[in-house]
Amino acid sequence: MKKQIASDKKIKIIFLTSGIGLGGVERVLLEYIKKINLNKFDIKIAFHSEKDKYFEEEIPKEIKYKYMQSLKIEQKIVELKNKNIIKRKLLREIYKKYNRYLMKKNYYSFSKDRDIIIDFKDGKYFKYLKKLSKKKKICWIHGNIEDIYNLKKEKNIVEKNFQKMQKIVCICNEMSKELKNIFPKINERNIETIYNPFDIKNIKMKSNIEKEKLTEEYILMVSRLDSKQKDFLTLIKAYKYYTTLTKDPVKLFILGEGKDRNIIENEIKFRKLDEKITLLGADKNPYPWIKKAKILVHSSNYEGLPTVLIEGLILGKIIVSSDCKTGPREILMDGKYGLLFPVGDYLTLGTMLEDLLSKNLEKYKEIEKNILEKESIERFSDEVIIKKVENMLEQVYLD
Structure with a gap:
């Protein structure tokens, strides 16, 4: 029995x-x-x-x-x-x-x-x-x-x-x-x-709350400020390279707080990107920031199942992520729902940012279309x- x-x-x-x-x-x-x-x-x-x-x-x-x-x-x-x-x-x-x-x-x-x-x-x-x-x-x-x-x-x-x-x-x-x-x-x-x-309805509802600084275009990374895991050095170097590829670069916002804020600030100053990269600090509601971003970027050395990538899919964002262990490739379905670059490869990341923001790639439209599929988020x-x-x-x- x-x-x-x-x-x-x-x-x-x-x-x-x-x-x-x-x-x-x-x-x-x-x-x-x-x-x-x-x-x-x-x-x-x-x-x-x-x-x-x-x-x-x-x-x-x-x-x-x-x-x-x-x-x-x-x-x-x-x-x-x-x-x-x-x-x-x-x-x-x-x-x-x-x-x-x-x-x-x-x-x-x-x-x-x-x-x-x-x-x-x-x-x-x-x-x-x-x-x-x-x-x-x-x-x-x-x-x-x-x-x-x-x-x-x-x-x-x-x-x-x-x-x-x-x-x-x-x-x-x-x-x-x-x-x-x-x-x-x-x-x-x-x-x-x-x-x-993931509470999909709640995330979409919270994304509609108005925030300051959301009037300009920006690339966004949402992350704890942990240089070892999140690899901000690659992100900053990639952004610096991206600025050499375009006359009018879109700003980079980093939403989050953590123990390595000073290290990241010093790297931004060293690369002379103070006016282009902004550390926003922590926000209990990151969803309006994600919703308004042109691109959601993720540069980690390693992960588990990165929450922010799934939140980005829920809000219909174009995502560029490192192909680290584990999670990004599975979330983005081998590149169907976003772009993947090799871990630490700042040149490829910088090139992807320029290609996507200039919308020269057919891949951009293809990903935008794929993200609308129910399968992309229903599994979460x-x-x-x-x-x-x-x-x-x-x-x-x-x-």
């Missing part, structure tokens, strides 16, 4: 993640917790750090959440810079040990009543829950596996940890194939491919994805 869940039973879930800030992973989690059926699931969220709480007010009031790391201790560790070397080293070690103790305690007490534990950040936080080894676990992978894990040193350890999971969720087909190839001992039935969910619809996730959670609970 097939197992069934009692009608009055709520499956108790906890998501473990870094924070609720500006990154794509955080926005995806928000989409899940807003749309998942709370009559069937009792949800908690364990945020690792309180530093990253940009979207905290958007968490539904029915969902309990807690920050695992003490902000006071984090601040104390920072303040140790003013101490002498011996005292600084000693106190830092004491604070770090106490901080680890508190985190393990917080993770355990907040998670022990759950039926299923989901590490939504690539499995980074399961190490704090070794006492709950018998709980059912799901690991959600959001990036290129070779970039997330130190496979040279820890491949066997990572594979053993994955074998303990009831499910491993990859957010695109390319990632699932990569996981199977790297870790052949993982049971294929435990690997699920689930795209990130929240209704389809949320149902798939709920079915998976029920299956894991019953198994």
Whole structure:
């Protein structure tokens, strides 16, 4: 007889993640917790750090959440810079040990009543829950596996940890194939491919809100200011090259905030592009910026399933993206819905920008036509994805 869940039973879930800030992973989690059926699931969220709480007010009031790391201790560790070397080293070690103790305690007490534990950040936080080894676990992978894990040193350890999971969720087909190839001992039935969910109607509605500075033409990149992953050097060099190909270059706007703002600003000044490239800072609603852009550009070295490319398709934008692992090629269907350039190839990117903006290419019209196809965005619809996730959670609970 097939197992069934009692009608009055709520499956108790906890998501473990870094924070609720500006990154794509955080926005995806928000989409899940807003749309998942709370009559069937009792949800908690364990945020690792309180530093990253940009979207905290958007968490539904029915969902309990807690920050695992003490902000006071984090601040104390920072303040140790003013101490002498011996005292600084000693106190830092004491604070770090106490901080680890508190985190393990917080993770355990907040998670022990759950039926299923989901590490939504690539499995980074399961190490704090070794006492709950018998709980059912799901690991959600959001990036290129070779970039997330130190496979040279820890491949066997990572594979053993994955074998303990009831499910491993990859957010695109390319990632699932990569996981199977790297870790052949993982049971294929435990690997699920689930795209990130998008509220298509809401994105289109928010894109109609008026913003300042939207009267001029511009190229747009929406991204966390992280030079290593997002490769702003290639973007800036490509834009500089593009300006040599045209008499009247369209400006470049970069929407986002992050730790590498100073590095990016210095590169812009070094290339003498201060009047052509603008760092707009963060905006909780990027959609009007995307909607009005002439071209949406993406220059990453690596990704998972880049959220902004899907948002660009939803808003009918011409997209130029690096052909990095993983996601862009799959989202753009091998170039049907946008152009792809080799990672780090600033000359090709600069040439593509000039070709598209001058509209010399028939490819421009072809892509514009293709984007209108329902298939380009329906595969990312929240209704389809949320149902798939709920079915998976029920299956894991019953198994």
